[in-house]
Amino acid sequence: MKNKFFMLMLVLVIGVLAACGTKEDKANNASSNADKGTEEKQVLKVGTSSDYAPFEYVDVAKGEEIIGFDIDLIKLVGEKLGVEMQVQDIDFNSLVPALQAGKVDVVISGMSPNEEREKVVDFSNKYNQTExxxxxxxxxxxxxxxxxxxxxxxxxxxxxxxxxxxxxxxxxxxxxxxxxxxxxxxxxxxxxxxxxxxxxxxxxxxxxxxxxxxxxxxVKEQPEDFKAIAVQKGSDLKDKINKALKELEDEGKIKELEEKWLKVQ
The missing domain is CATH 3.40.190.10 (Periplasmic binding protein-like II)
Structure with missing residues (x-):
């Protein structure tokens, strides 16, 4: 009887341990899959000030979505980088502080590099010249x-x-x-x-x-003024964005956006 009882208990213990192992494996696999999913669907937060038509604005007659040249451009950049660009509306004078604080990863808002801004954030190559x-x-x-x-x-x-x-x-x-x-x-x-x-x-x-x-x-004396995309100081996004902008320029995509948004009919 003792031997039978011992064997019964041993079987039960082995069964419990096997079940725990299976649950742990499932949990690990789920975590691994979640990590993969995160990598595949990486989101970059983009700051813009939606008062700058035709670069970024809201056409209230058509909805609440922010549209414009810059918005189309940053989405194309996102496609090149394999990430989703999530656009947030922020007052213009708060964009650089938001980038410094890590509230956004990227700023595109008709912004021109200057000495003050370049002290605290990095800029991509220019994507548009203006007067x-x-x-x-x-x-x-x-x-x-x-x-x-x-x-x-x-x-x-x-x-x-x-x-x-x-x-x-x-x-x-x-x-x-x-x-x-x-x-x-x-x-x-x-x-x-x-x-x-x-x-x-x-x-x-x-x-x-x-x-x-x-x-x-x-204006009589035109300052050098071009638009660039801002990223956090030292971010590796700068080189990635520059590569994407170069590819989009070579493919004629930026020219297409200029025709769509900036040309007055």
Whole structure:
């Protein structure tokens, strides 16, 4: 009886251990598969400021999705990198701090590299060149920079246009006022809280096309201004993005996006 009892207990113990082993193997396999799934579906968080048509904006008549040249471009870059690009809307002057804090992995928002930004983040090669213009109301009497004397010039805070506006204001004795988003500049011009606004030509074209009360003229001394994609300082994403941009340029994809978004019909 003792031997039979001992053999019965041994069988039960072996059965329990085998079951535990099977569960552990399943758990390990599930974990392994989850890891593989994560690798296959890696997500990069992209910061942008959706007030910069035609580069990034929301067409409220069609929905809430952020669209534009930059959005299409970063998605193509994502395809080259084999990752999903998850776009987040952030005020322009908060984009670089968000990148520094690791809240986003990439910033694409019509952003131009400058000395201050390059101290804290890295930039890709340029993907678009542009010029700056001064937008005014047609009845403003402002036809050249000298006419801005004593006037209020609107610029987007923390932008290249802010630096340019400060230089022009010093030369002609004008005042510069910052706004968080480009539409605020246009709205305040229409309501005469601002006399002029400095924006890039591609953005200005959109407003001139839809508002026949506005006109624009080029800034006299054009700063070197090109757009680039920002990543965290020292990130290996910089080289990967540069490679993707080069491939997209060689394939004519960037030219196609320029035709789609930037060409005025």
């Amino acid at each position: 700056q213009v001064i937008v005014v109301k047609k009845d403003s009497g402002i036809k050249k920079e000298a006419d801005l004397a004593g006037k209020k010039i609107g610029v987007q805070t923390a932008s290249i246009q802010e630096n340019l506006g400060n230089k022009i204001a010093k030369d002609v004795d004008a005042t510069v006022e910052g706004r968080t988003r480009i539409p605020e500049i246009i709205q305040d011009m229409m309501s005469k809280r601002l006399d002029a606004g400095i924006v890039e030509s591609g953005v200005a074209k959109g407003y001139l096309k839809t508002n026949d009360e506005l006109e624009a003229f080029p």
